[in-house]
Amino acid sequence: MEIIELASGERKSVIITETQKSDLKNLTEEKFFFNWRALEGGSIVYQLQLKEKEGILGVMGLIDFPDEARVEIKLITSSKDNIGKKKKYEGIIGCLIGYACQLSLTKYGEMACVSLVPKTEIRQHYIKKYGMEDAGWQLFLDGWRLLNIVKKYVLCM
Numbered sequence: 001m002e003i004i005e006l007a008s009g010e011r012k013s014v015i016i017t018e019t020q021k022s023d024l025k026n027l028t029e030e031k032f033f034f035n036w037r038a039l040e041g042g043s044i045v046y047q048l049q050l051k052e053k054e055g056i057l058g059v060m061g062l063i064d065f066p067d068e069a070r071v072e073i074k075l076i077t078s079s080k081d082n083i084g085k086k087k088k089y090e091g092i093i094g095c096l097i098g099y100a101c102q103l104s105l106t107k108y109g110e111m112a113c114v115s116l117v118p119k120t121e122i123r124q125h126y127i128k129k130y131g132m133e134d135a136g137w138q139l140f141l142d143g144w145r146l147l148n149i150v151k152k153y154v155l156c157m
Contacts, residue, residue, distance in 0.1 A: 001014050001015075001095045001099070001153060001154055002014065002095075003050075003057070003089045003090060003091035003092055004089065004090045004091055005088065005089055006087065006089065006090055007088070012050055012051075012089070013050070013051045014048050014049065014050055014051065014057070014092075014095055015048070015050075015051055016046050016047065016048045016096065016099045017049075018044060018045070019045040019059070023047065023056070024045070026056060027045075027047075027056070030080070031056075031079050031080055032056075032059050032077050032079060032080070033077050033080065034059075034075050034077060042063060042074075043062055043074045043075075044061070044062050044063075044064075045059060045061045045062075046059070046060050046061075046062065046096070046099065048060075048092055048095055048096055048099075055079075056079065057078060057079050057082055057089060057092050058076075058077065058079065058082070058092040058093065058095070058096050059075070059076070059077055059096075060073060060075065060076040060077075060096040060099070060100065061073070061074040061076070062074065062100055062103070064107070066107075068113070069104075069108035069111035069113055070104070070108075070112075070113040070114070070115055070140075071100050071103055071104040071107070071112075071113070071114050071115075072114075072115050072116065072117075072138075073096075073097070073114065073115070074116075076096055076097070076116065077093075078092040078093060094130065094149070094152065095153045095154070097114070097130055097141075097149055097153065098149050098150055098152065098153030098154040099154065100114045101114050101141060101146045101147075101150045101154070102150050102154050104146070105146070105147075112142065112146055113140055113141065113142040113146070114140065114141045114142075114146060115138045115139065115140040115141075116138065116139055116140075117137060117138050117139075118139055123139065127139065130149060131148060131149070132145070133145065
């Protein structure tokens with residue numbers, strides 16, 4: 001997986017790993033908007049960072065619903081310095097969503113689905129940028145839309 005450094009246009013390789021308990025202390029609201037410790041127990045938290053281990057650039061909490069062949073993105077965010085017009089990297093959220101899609105595909109094959117409950121102000125952004133479908137309260141990816149996200153962000157961006 002790769003993200004793009006906006007200043008240089010250079011592609012940078014990233015890794016996504018499951019966050020360890022010791023990492024949670026670094027996931028403060030000042031850097032990542034949410035209280036990530038509140039997700040302990042119910043969600044698995046993943047972090048995205050450059051392969052050079054520069055620091056955590058993005059975080060995502062996932063909940064697995066095996067009876068529904070669905071993975072829900074409970075929370076997802078880039079670090080505060082990677083949001084808006086002055087962000088350093090492009091593609092952080094896409095890579096995290098792509099990773100969730102890949103996990104769902106691995107677990108559920110052709111029945112795979114990824115969903116999230118977006119904040120009202122970014123609902124249309126998820127629909128336009130990532131091709132998510134509107135299911136009322138939630139947005140979701142399945143079928144060819146899910147595969148497109150994996151191809152774009154996980155396999156070759």
